[in-house]
Amino acid sequence: xxxxxxxxxxxxxxxxxxxxxxxxxxxxxxxxxxxxxxxxxxxxxxxxxxxxxxxxxxxxxxxxxxxxxxxxxxxxxxxxxxxxxxxxxxxxxxxxxxxxxxxxxxxxxxxxxxxxxxxxxxxxxxxxxxxxxxxxxxxxxxxxxxxxxxxxxxxxxxxxxxxxxxxxxxxxxxxxxxxxxxxxxxxxxxxxxxxxxxxxxxxxxxxxxxxxxxxxxxxxxxxxxxxxxxxxxxxxxxxxxxxxxxxxxxxxxxxxxxxxxxxxx
Amino acid sequence: xxxxxxxxxxxxxxxxxxxxxxxxxxxxxxxxxxxxxxxxxxxxxxxxxxxxxxxxxxxxxxxxxxxxxxxxxxxxxxxxxxxxxxxxxxxxxxxxxxxxxxxxxxxxxxxxxxxxxxxxxxxxxxxxxxxxxxxxxxxxxxxxxxxxxxxxxxxxxxxxxxxxxxxxxxxxxxxxxxxxxxxxxxxxxxxxxxxxxxxxxxxxxxxxxxxxxxxxxxxxxxxxxxxxxxxxxxxxxxxxxxxxxxxxxxxxxxxxxxxxxxxxxxxxxxxxxxxxxxxxxxxxxxxxxxxxxxxxxxxxxxxxxxxxxxxxxxxxxxxxxxxxxxxxxxxxxxxxxxxxxxxxxxxxxxxxxxxxxxxxxxxxxxxxxxxxxxxxxxxxxxxxxxxxxxxxxxxxxxxxxxxxxxxxxxxxxxxxxxxxxxxxxxxxxxxxxxxxxxxxxxxxxxxxxxxxxxxxxxxx
Numbered sequence: 001x002x003x004x005x006x007x008x009x010x011x012x013x014x015x016x017x018x019x020x021x022x023x024x025x026x027x028x029x030x031x032x033x034x035x036x037x038x039x040x041x042x043x044x045x046x047x048x049x050x051x052x053x054x055x056x057x058x059x060x061x062x063x064x065x066x067x068x069x070x071x072x073x074x075x076x077x078x079x080x081x082x083x084x085x086x087x088x089x090x091x092x093x094x095x096x097x098x099x100x101x102x103x104x105x106x107x108x109x110x111x112x113x114x115x116x117x118x119x120x121x122x123x124x125x126x127x128x129x130x131x132x133x134x135x136x137x138x139x140x141x142x143x144x145x146x147x148x149x150x151x152x153x154x155x156x157x158x159x160x161x162x163x164x165x166x167x168x169x170x171x172x173x174x175x176x177x178x179x180x181x182x183x184x185x186x187x188x189x190x191x192x193x194x195x196x197x198x199x200x201x202x203x204x205x206x207x208x209x210x211x212x213x214x215x216x217x218x219x220x221x222x223x224x225x226x227x228x229x230x231x232x233x234x235x236x237x238x239x240x241x242x243x244x245x246x247x248x249x250x251x252x253x254x255x256x257x258x259x260x261x262x263x264x265x
Numbered sequence: 266x267x268x269x270x271x272x273x274x275x276x277x278x279x280x281x282x283x284x285x286x287x288x289x290x291x292x293x294x295x296x297x298x299x300x301x302x303x304x305x306x307x308x309x310x311x312x313x314x315x316x317x318x319x320x321x322x323x324x325x326x327x328x329x330x331x332x333x334x335x336x337x338x339x340x341x342x343x344x345x346x347x348x349x350x351x352x353x354x355x356x357x358x359x360x361x362x363x364x365x366x367x368x369x370x371x372x373x374x375x376x377x378x379x380x381x382x383x384x385x386x387x388x389x390x391x392x393x394x395x396x397x398x399x400x401x402x403x404x405x406x407x408x409x410x411x412x413x414x415x416x417x418x419x420x421x422x423x424x425x426x427x428x429x430x431x432x433x434x435x436x437x438x439x440x441x442x443x444x445x446x447x448x449x450x451x452x453x454x455x456x457x458x459x460x461x462x463x464x465x466x467x468x469x470x471x472x473x474x475x476x477x478x479x480x481x482x483x484x485x486x487x488x489x490x491x492x493x494x495x496x497x498x499x500x501x502x503x504x505x506x507x508x509x510x511x512x513x514x515x516x517x518x519x520x521x522x523x524x525x526x527x528x529x530x531x532x533x534x535x536x537x538x539x540x541x542x543x544x545x546x547x548x549x550x551x552x553x554x555x556x557x558x559x560x561x562x563x564x565x566x567x568x569x570x571x572x573x574x575x576x577x578x579x580x581x582x583x584x585x586x587x588x589x590x591x592x593x594x595x596x597x598x599x600x601x602x603x604x605x606x607x608x609x610x611x612x613x614x615x616x617x618x619x620x621x622x623x624x625x626x627x628x629x630x631x632x633x634x635x636x637x638x639x640x641x642x643x644x645x646x647x648x649x650x651x652x653x654x655x656x657x658x659x660x661x662x663x664x665x666x667x668x669x670x671x672x673x674x675x676x677x678x679x680x681x682x683x684x685x686x687x688x689x690x691x692x693x694x695x696x697x698x699x700x701x702x703x704x705x706x707x708x709x710x711x712x713x714x715x716x717x718x719x720x721x722x723x724x725x
Binding site for chain 2 (some may be wrong): 014018021026044063064147187209246251253
């Protein structure tokens with residue numbers, strides 16, 4: 001049966017700092033290669049949109065100026081986004097996107113930029129920039145992914161995510177909110193080298209770019225599968241793809257996280 | 266007074282000592298350490314030595330094209346008979362500039378070996394240099410995203426350059442008028458002139474990643490046309506901001522894979538120029554150089570001759586003959602530059618032999634996510650052989666896969682030396698291997714070629 005999923009890309013004009021387009025490309029191609037139709041809807045400042053039409057929501061990172069412009073616009077869309085995520089909408093929020101989906105971002109000057117409180121978390125700017133390759137353990141998510149969608153990620157023997165972080169904001173998760181991953185290499189949400197990102201229902205916040213999805217195909221496929229399950233009410237396995245090149249890039253990034261020096265400026 | 270002179274003298278001695286140390290121990294290229302020593306002794310050494318350059322200093326800054334533009338200006342001024350000194354050995358941070366100035370100064374610190382200085386200055390270093398030097402000209406080439414892991418973000422870079430421009434008193438400032446962010450720097454110093462392109466040229470690239478929002482109101486800009494990245498004849502339909510009137514422009518451009526032509530228009534001249542470098546971005550560099558030269562009063566014929574005979578800056582774009590085969594090195598370091606370089610390979614329809622070498626050492630930028638913003642799709646139908654290499658060659662191959670390349674036809678050889686050998690084997694006599702390396706990959710390739718006696722080493 002023909003399937004189609006719609007990807008809402010939030011603020012591509014302002015929040016596209018670190019190869020974020022690669023994430024959209026990965027979703028599109030892995031659908032295309034399986035005969036699943038995709039549509040990408042770019043949502044920019046001032047646009048009126050119906051989030052019930054979205055199957056996957058994506059937002060990337062931006063420069064400070066970009067972040068300020070979108071923050072107030074996002075407030076107007078916040079209620080609708082929260083409702084959809086409560087109802088199981090898949091979302092990937094990278095870096096600045098992750099920060100603005102928390103309660104607030106407190107700048108160095110002490111100003112609070114309001115977020116939309118999808119995640120019970122807040123971010124505080126610091127003078128220190130956390131930069132480098134990252135590897136996280138995401139085993140705790142995999143059981144859910146498997147049970148809900150019949151997709152056994154562990155068969156592929158990857159229980160990690162890998163990417164690159166570059167942020168000066170330090171994000172703190174309130175008790176009860178699960179991190180997306182546990183740090184194996186790199187810094188993560190703050191300088192404690194413990195937690196990376198956050199997960200609420202099927203919304204995942206993370207500092208990992210690089211781009212994240214192309215070299216973490218298990219995560220990409222999870223989003224596609226969850227989107228189809230929610231849209232069509234069926235849990236179906238995706239046609240397998242040859243992921244040799246993806247997994248070699250995953251391995252190369254993992255190795256680099258161990259060998260290259262991380263920097264904090 | 267005595268103290269000030271002594272201090273300068275001791276700083277020079279310290280730097281010379283460091284240079285000797287570098288030579289004896291053969292450690293490093295020697296381009297930065299003497300400067301570090303000199304600045305330790307006398308933090309104001311750059312200002313003091315720069316003052317001795319009688320014809321003044323020209324500063325070139327911006328994301329892409331600094332080295333090539335500086336080299337073009339130098340070539341024109343040298344052809345006009347000036348004795349030009351410039352920091353081309355690589356380091357464009359303050360320690361590198363201090364090093365090169367000390368090197369050009371006599372031992373007693375009384376003479377400097379040149380009548381015009383050209384400083385290629387890193388964007389973030391601009392405020393420090395302007396606190397010591399009052400240049401005759403500053404040219405800002407463009408502002409793109411560069412190695413973000415080092416500086417943060419392009420808006421911050423613009424603010425740093427702006428801070429420096431505000432300190433310039435009797436300086437003629439030349440801004441790229443086609444770049445909205447660069448043009449907006451006039452808010453820091455009104456004594457500016459603009460250069461840009463007036464042509465029907467349309468880029469193949471979609472340029473999706475570069476900020477194309479109005480600097481003043483945030484609304485999306487319209488371009489008619491857009492030349493590349495966020496450069497073009499722009500206008501904001503919301504607040505009315507538009508490209509400033511150009512004082513210097515190029516028109517009637519034409520390109521081949523290895524050369525470019527255009528008509529240069531200045532208040533005092535209109536002339537055809539031709540350079541043996543491909544790509545619109547190199548014409549922008551030539552435009553910036555010719556603009557300064559014409560304002561400086563250099564005759565038309567000198568500008569034409571100097572630009573024509575010029576070769577590319579170190580490793581930026583370099584043609585090397587290997588027996589009956591050619592290697593063409595084209596440095597890549599950020600998404601816009603990468604997309605532009607790839608686009609030049611499509612200027613003729615011949616299928617190309619391509620080697621991309623992606624490293625992620627500090628000098629390359631440790632974050633390789635920018636390859637996802639480069640429009641590699643553009644060359645999908647323009648290659649006969651394709652090799653990927655370098656520390657992050659796996660990431661490059663993955664990028665190509667998601668650009669719909671047939672990855673079965675691409676060779677992955679992470680070891681650069683082996684990749685170079687195997688890629689060259691596939692090149693027929695008379696053909697060219699186009700190598701697109703990041704910075705440290707470029708150095709590694711040059712070292713390999715130097716070992717074979719094909720190019721000069723790093724310490725020329």
